[in-house]
Amino acid sequence: MKTFYITTPIYYPSGKYHIGSAYTTCLCDSVKKYKQLQNYDARFLTGNDEHGQKMAEAASDNGRTPQEHVDYMAKLSKELWSTLKIDYDDFIRTTEERHESVVEKIFEKLLANDDIYLGEYSGHYCLSCEAYFTETQLLEGNICPDCGRETKILKEETYFLRLSKYSDRLLKYIEDNPDFIFPESRKNEVVQFVKSGLNDLSVSRTAFDWGVKVKSNPKHVIYVWIDALSNYITSLGYGSSKDDLFQKYWMNGDEVVHVVGKDILRFHAIYWPIMLMALDLPIKFRLFAHGWYMMKDGKMSKSKGNVIYPEQLVEAYGLDAFRYYIVRELSYGHDGEFTPEDYIKRINTDLVNDYANLVSRTISMVNKYFDGTVKNAKHDHDYKKFELELEETSKHIFEQYQQAMDEFKMAEALSEISALVKRTNKLIDDTFPWDLAKDDSKKDVLESVMYHLLESIRLITILYQPFLLETTPKVFEGLNVGEGLRVFTSYKFGEKSVYQVVKKLPHLFPRLDVEKESEKIKVMMESNKPKEEEKRVFDMKSEIEYDDFSKLDLIVGHIDDAKAHPNADKLLVFDVNTGDKVRTIVSGIAKFYKPEDLKNTNVMVVVNLKPVKLRGILSEGMILSAEDKDGNLKVIELNNELEPGDKIS
Numbered sequence: 001m002k003t004f005y006i007t008t009p010i011y012y013p014s015g016k017y018h019i020g021s022a023y024t025t026c027l028c029d030s031v032k033k034y035k036q037l038q039n040y041d042a043r044f045l046t047g048n049d050e051h052g053q054k055m056a057e058a059a060s061d062n063g064r065t066p067q068e069h070v071d072y073m074a075k076l077s078k079e080l081w082s083t084l085k086i087d088y089d090d091f092i093r094t095t096e097e098r099h100e101s102v103v104e105k106i107f108e109k110l111l112a113n114d115d116i117y118l119g120e121y122s123g124h125y126c127l128s129c130e131a132y133f134t135e136t137q138l139l140e141g142n143i144c145p146d147c148g149r150e151t152k153i154l155k156e157e158t159y160f161l162r163l164s165k166y167s168d169r170l171l172k173y174i175e176d177n178p179d180f181i182f183p184e185s186r187k188n189e190v191v192q193f194v195k196s197g198l199n200d201l202s203v204s205r206t207a208f209d210w211g212v213k214v215k216s217n218p219k220h221v222i223y224v225w226i227d228a229l230s231n232y233i234t235s236l237g238y239g240s241s242k243d244d245l246f247q248k249y250w251m252n253g254d255e256v257v258h259v260v261g262k263d264i265l266r267f268h269a270i271y272w273p274i275m276l277m278a279l280d281l282p283i284k285f286r287l288f289a290h291g292w293y294m295m296k297d298g299k300m301s302k303s304k305g306n307v308i309y310p311e312q313l314v315e316a317y318g319l320d321a322f323r324y325y326i327v328r329e330l331s332y333g334h335d336g337e338f339t340p341e342d343y344i345k346r347i348n349t350d351l352v353n354d355y356a357n358l359v360s361r362t363i364s365m366v367n368k369y370f371d372g373t374v375k376n377a378k379h380d381h382d383y384k385k386f387e388l389e390l391e392e393t394s395k396h397i398f399e400q401y402q403q404a405m406d407e408f409k410m411a412e413a414l415s416e417i418s419a420l421v422k423r424t425n426k427l428i429d430d431t432f433p434w435d436l437a438k439d440d441s442k443k444d445v446l447e448s449v450m451y452h453l454l455e456s457i458r459l460i461t462i463l464y465q466p467f468l469l470e471t472t473p474k475v476f477e478g479l480n481v482g483e484g485l486r487v488f489t490s491y492k493f494g495e496k497s498v499y500q501v502v503k504k505l506p507h508l509f510p511r512l513d514v515e516k517e518s519e520k521i522k523v524m525m526e527s528n529k530p531k532e533e534e535k536r537v538f539d540m541k542s543e544i545e546y547d548d549f550s551k552l553d554l555i556v557g558h559i560d561d562a563k564a565h566p567n568a569d570k571l572l573v574f575d576v577n578t579g580d581k582v583r584t585i586v587s588g589i590a591k592f593y594k595p596e597d598l599k600n601t602n603v604m605v606v607v608n609l610k611p612v613k614l615r616g617i618l619s620e621g622m623i624l625s626a627e628d629k630d631g632n633l634k635v636i637e638l639n640n641e642l643e644p645g646d647k648i649s
């Protein structure tokens with residue numbers, strides 16, 4: 001038996017998982033089931049990424065210790081996966097001893113081989129983004145290109161992984177293995193990035209301690225990505241005394257696929273293969289990088305009230321509808337949009353109108369005309385050509401479906417099945433069974449048509465098995481199809497000789513009212529908004545004296561005019577009347593405002609801040625804004641009765 005090993009990323013359990021994480025997990029689970037139908041020995045790994053500063057912060061935001069927090073979240077995650085009937089073979093947590101002890105060894109091994117070395121990192125660090133930036137990335141005035149705040153020069157002792165040493169080998173590997181990273185566009189992104197030159201990667205931190213400590217120098221904590229990426233092999237027992245799974249699925253395995261979102265492509269396409277090369281292990285995996293589920297108003301975010309949780313959709317519309325929609329709606333490698341209307345329409349069209357309707361019409365006709373029993377009557381008749389056409393279509397669709405599934409084009413695979421459902425429904429339109437039933441001499445023809453409908457439903461249901469977990473067994477049972485005729489090797493017209501169907505199948509998917517049900521989903525999304533009284537936590541700076549505060553000259557300013565910065569997308573340039581004069585102030589808020597949005601408003605200005613040149617324009621002050629939970633900046637607008645130059649204290 002050939003082996004197949006598929007993995008999701010390990011998720012950061014900072015909060016409840018939304019439909020984005022559920023997408024990757026459902027997709028991998030469906031692929032596992034598909035591979036099992038192809039007779040592979042398939043293994044599926046998922047888990048949680050529990051270390052790092054952000055996790056420690058999420059824990060303290062929730063009033064828990066980091067360990068309490070990750071334990072609690074692991075329980076919630078497993079509950080979600082069980083609600084979604086995810087059939088993983090292992091759930092790895094990076095705080096488990098079996099993982100930590102091996103990560104520790106991996107680091108020491110790389111250190112001993114001189115692939116990791118101790119050095120010093122000095123660079124412009126943005127405290128808010130927790131990231132270093134190079135000189136060329138910074139905006140003028142050492143401003144962070146992501147959030148527009150001033151960066152600080154930080155120096156810290158850190159270990160580095162020699163990425164530079166491996167970049168040629170990596171490029172050659174990508175060239176020699178054209179299907180290593182897919183889709184193609186993602187591969188090109190990676191190649192370009194590597195070709196632009198790889199700097200050695202800082203792989204340890206000293207600023208916090210929630211992580212795996214470097215054994216030989218415990219004041220360092222191993223960088224969360226080195227820790228996290230190792231999960232794909234630590235879970236198989238690599239580096240431990242019991243490594244038979246590692247030998248079977250990795251070293252001697254036939255296929256390994258890591259499925260990841262586009263945002264973590266670089267980690268998997270560059271750092272991970274380089275780690276494997278440095279460990280002298282084969283790069284066994286292929287990498288599929290998918291797009292994101294977005295909302296009409298951008299990214300999913302609790303405070304926008306646009307988040308929807310998988311559990312809510314499953315409870316309202318059932319598991320199969322959710323699992324079907326989630327892999328059907330995102331097309332290969334692209335982003336897609338979740339809208340409540342699309343959700344309901346997709347279920348109504350594909351599952352209610354086409355599939356469920358075909359099954360229920362057929363069962364009721366077979367009962368009405370043949371008392372529930374139909375056999376394979378092979379003989380010629382006037383409608384044979386329609387039946388043969390259906391047989392041909394179904395053969396072709398099986399090939400197309402497999403090809404799409406092998407290439408991780410789930411939406412295409414599902415639309416192939418839909419095409420077969422439509423084609424089968426068309427056999428009813430082509431042959432008018434109700435007319436055939438009126439003529440006793442056409443009984444054989446009618447039986448042949450019914451048989452073809454039933455066989456086609458069997459074949460369709462075989463293909464739906466990786467996706468519709470609850471519905472497909474019901475249909476097979478209703479049609480009295482045994483285990484042996486539910487497998488790919490039985491995908492052929494004529495394999496089942498006699499059908500004996502149930503009197504009536506319970507509704508597979510009830511028809512939904514689009515307007516009413518979309519409204520219901522919108523209400524669910526609104527209810528997911530954080531409650532007003534929810535505690536906000538921020539990083540409190542150290543206490544200051546009044547004298548420190550009084551050093552600030554805070555003044556009411558009136559924005560006379562505003563325009564885009566000619567040389568920087570992220571910056572806006574304001575003419576602000578602060579009473580004494582009209583100042584030019586450059587502000588990194590272009591992501592949140594159009595220039596005209598703030599014209600003629602009164603704002604708070606720090607006027608005695610040392611002027612800085614930002615991309616060629618001298619900025620003579622700072623307009624104050626507030627940052628919401630999701631990092632959006634909102635300028636603090638003041639009462640219009642205030643005058644430019646009024647002092648704020």
Ligand code: ME8
Pocket residue numbers: 008009010011012013019020021023024049228229230231259260261262263264291292293294300
């Ligand atoms: O990145 N649509 O964890 P994570 C589709 N711990 N996918 C989405 C999504 C959306 N709206 N939002 C997030 C991490 N994702 C690391 C991984 S692996 C060794 C370590 C996807 O919880 C995202 O693209 O932040 C990523 O693939 C996955 O969820 C986990 O993200």
